[in-house]
């Protein structure tokens with residue numbers, strides 16, 4: 329990889345600077361080389377998002393000289409990789425079932441870690457997507473509240489592919505009010521203070537609706553190479 333091919337697009341800083349300081353910018357580097365991560369790090373980025381555990385582990389092994397990176401897992405996680413995810417990520421945004429959460433909690437206890445987690449929720453029907461239906465979440469909350477080795481403190485959501493502006497807004501405002509509703513129930517452990525929502529096409533809307541973390545790939549780095 330030459331210096332030129334890992335150079336960041338010209339608009340990188342402009343996008344980066346446009347994110348309000350109260351919102352965490354997670355640079356999504358899935359399928360991108362470690363040189364791109366280094367280049368973004370040099371511009372000041374410290375939060376990086378990856379969608380696959382194995383790919384992230386391989387990159388982390390080449391970046392051990394950058395110890396202050398916060399790693400975010402944003403892609404679907406199979407329960408049999410829960411332990412590896414806890415070992416290698418500070419944040420797991422894609423907790424999309426109680427069973428997965430229980431596995432993560434168990435791994436966290438064994439590894440004596442306390443990963444930050446988001447529940448991935450679906451505010452509107454979206455059959456192809458992973459996530460817990462908002463309507464089903466309520467009855468599961470007491471069980472999530474028992475998972476004391478996880479810092480279950482966020483909701484993550486993705487609007488359906490090709491959703492209208494209205495639907496996108498409905499999803500984002502729905503996530504915000506779901507977080508408020510959860511917090512009003514007075515759980516001992518479960519407290520939502522993070523909303524992980526907004527990707528390249530809709531992050532401005534997400535921020536307007538209360539996002540505290542945006543996950544941006546294409547708008548920062550340009551189009552990704554196809555996945556392996």
Ligand SMILES: *Cc1c(COP(=O)(O)O)cnc(C)c1O
Nearest residue numbers: 356379402527528543544545546
């Ligand atoms: C790939 C991905 C992103 C980044 O998508 P862009 O549209 O390139 O910004 C954000 N969140 C998740 C869950 C992703 O898989």
